[in-house]
Amino acid sequence: MVNIYLSAVLPVLGAIVNLSTPGDYISFGVISISVANFVVVVVMTVIFIAAVFLPFPHRKEEGK
Amino acid sequence: MSTFANEKDREESVRGLVEDQDMWTNKVRRKFYGKLPPEKLLPDRQPAYVSSWIYVFGVLTMSALAIVIGSGLLLALEGPSWWHNSPEGLFVNSLHLWSVELFFIFMVVHLWGKFFMASWRGNRALTWVTGVIAFLGSVGTAFTGYLSQQNFDSQWISTQAKDGLNAAGVGAFFNVLDFGQMLMWHIVLLPLFVIAIVVLHIVMVRIRGVVHPFPPKNANDYPADDMGWTGRYRRYDILKEGSIAMTVVVILTLVLSVVFSSPDEKPLTLQSWAQTAPIDFVSTATAELSGTAPAARYGYPYNYVPGSGQKLGPFSLPSIFGVTIPVNPPLDFVMRPLATIANEPNLTNALTQFRSGSSTVQSKWEDNYTKALTKATVVNGNVVTSPGTYGPLPVMMNSLLKMADSGGLDASLIAGSGFYGTNYTKPLLFLADGTYMANIAQKQHLLGTQWGMMNESGNFPGQAWLWLYTFWYQIKPFSTSTNADVMVWATMIFLSGVLMAVPFIPGVRAIPEKVKLYRFVWKDYYRESESSNKGSKG
Incomplete structure (x- = not known):
């Protein structure tokens, strides 16, 4: 039953954004990077900057 | 409720009887307990300075790794036809792909964070080294995963990667064209290594604890890096944090898989090649027969070709192991498969004529036929050239074309290729010698000059973590050297060593402090401690 449901639903869900289209690339001199890889690098960098600079929720402190 | 009435009882229990203290088991128990007591293994307190989002990326990496392993187990159990042909299989394949992407994103953020915190201070260099080894091991594991996909991407990557590995001598026993072997590396050997090194890394973190901040301004009596923290502590529920992290990563992986799915370009076969580009197939087969195609002139580990093989200075690494994966293109790709075709009198006569011809005559036929093929046409499934002195080659090559068209040549080149029934060394070497495969790869932006090793087909993210490896091929002296592969490998091994040795390199290890x-x-x-320091001095 679950398999039948998954078989019916998953192909539809998997087509929400179709990435199986001709790739887009950014080129600059010898550098060439796919837009998808570029997005991954940007996301990673933004996450790192956010992790360093965003305030962390304070927790209850106590002495040793 | 504790089993022991007090701490003293527990320590006595760990110590055991005096007469037992020479026992190996007793010694290991005391050593383990001394280094990693339960309160260190599962701490519920951390120093008060452990108050930044950067600290959560270690456990996020672990959570993504757990999903990578779980989805990978399912894929390995069900097999390639499941992940290629069923929606459930493709969905689990998507979970695997996106959890790997998240795993690398979290791991790199974790690595950057630990670098800028100089987390190797206070006898924690081994923790850094094991972390870098885990990263490099993960890159290798992911790479074998890309090779195990059994789609076009894995085919093309394997034909390109083999040159680097063969140039470094590794290709002698690590055959990227053998997808069965790659799957075994991917699901057993490398994961075991990565998991073992990750466990060691975590144990090191738990034993040493998190590194102290650099001393605040005007600090008095600040603990040394290798001493215990003397400041305040805060509640820290490590299992709760792990559960939240796992939930977040599960949701992210599910959303990415549902929204984007995963790529799955159909693999090429000799059959599809023969059907789609018959003239290119016959031209390449003729080059294989004459021994002028790249596979016949490749050298180690496939065949012995004097003067072949890349060198690092005076050293030829491939020659250390010699021919370990024997491939004889004229025989393996053409003559032996043709000899298996029965009840074809014309072909039998053609083979007899070819074998009885001298090498000079054979070369003449091959040269003439190769030139004629540039103007060949396809008529009723046969490659037809203008009349000329080609000997038996038209009959032989059209028979091979028909064999490929029927799928028989694919089966013939895989048959008897060892334990793994998916050793595609011969068909992929054959395919890679033609222009058909390279043309498709160029359209997919997968060529070496297109930074192809880090790309995926379509608009999917690929192995972005291979950017540095791919980069070297684009610049001189690598881009123009005949020894480019071995030079790039040597450079990457050196740089990997530098990354591992960061805690020991003056100047580099000082970067975070600067x-x-x-x-x-x-x-x-810092805000809290420096304001209190100022207050106490004022």
Whole structure:
């Protein structure tokens, strides 16, 4: 039953954004990077900057 | 409720009887307990400065790794036809792909964070080294995963990667064209290594604890890096944090898989090649027969070709192991498969004529036929050339074309290729010698000059973590050298060593202290401690 449901639903869900289209690339001199890889690098960098600079929720402190 | 009435009882229990203290088991128990007592293994307190989002990326990496392993287990159990042909299989394949992407994103953020915190201070260099080894091991594991996909991407990557590995001598026993072998590396050997090194890394973290911040301004009696923290502590529920992290990563992986799915370009076969580009197939087969195609002139580990093989200075690494994966293109790709075709009198006569011809005559036929093929046409499934002195070659090559068209040549080149029934060394070497495969790869932006090793087909993210490896091929002296592969490998091995040795390299290890990004990581701690220092001095 679950398999039948998954078989019916998953192909539809998997087509929400179709990435199986001709790739887009950014080129600059010898550098060439796919837009998808570029997005991954940007996301990673933004996450790192956010992790360093965003305030962390304070927790209850106590002495040793 | 504790089993022991007090701490003293527990220590006595760990110590055991005096007469037992020479026992191996007793010694290991005491050593383990001394280094990693339960309160260190599962701490519920951490120093108060552990108050930054950067600290959550270790456990996020672990959570993504757990999903990678779980989805990978399912894929391995069900097999390639499941992940290629069923929606459930493709969905689990998507979970695997996106959890790997998340795993690398979290791991790199974790690595950057630990670098800028100089986390190797206070006898924690081994923790850094094991972390870098885990990263490099993960890159290798992911790479074998891309090779195990059994789609076009894995085919093309394997034909390109083989040159680097063969140039480094590794290809002698690590055959990227053998997808069965790659799957075994991917699901057993490398994961075991990565898991073992990750466990060691975590144990090191738990034993040493998190590194102290650099001393605040005007600090008095600040504990040395290798001493215990003497400041305040805060509640820290490590299992709760792990559960939240796992939930977040599960949701992210599910959303990415549902929204984007995963790529799955159909693999090429000799059959599809023969059907789609018959003239290119016959031209390549003729080159294989004459021994002028790249596979016949490749050298180690496939065949012995004097003067072939890349060199690192005076050293030829491939020659250390010699021919370990024997491939004889004229025989393996053409003559032996043709000899298996029965009840074809014309072909039998053609083979007899070819074998009885001298090498000079054979070369003449091959040269003439190769030139004629540039103007050949396809008529009723046969490659037809203008009349000329080609000997038996038209009959032989059209028979091979028909064999490929029927799928028989694919089966013939895989048959008897060892334990793994998916050793595609011969068909892929054959395919890679033609222009058909390279033309498709060029359209997919997968060529070496297109930074192809880090790309995926379509608009999917690929192995972005291979950017540095791919980069070297684009610049001189690598881009113009005949020894490019071995030079790139030597460079990457050197740089990997440098990354591992960061805690020991003067200048490099001082970068975090000079950049001072750590001031933002530990901003709460510095604000509090420096304002209290100022207050006490005032």
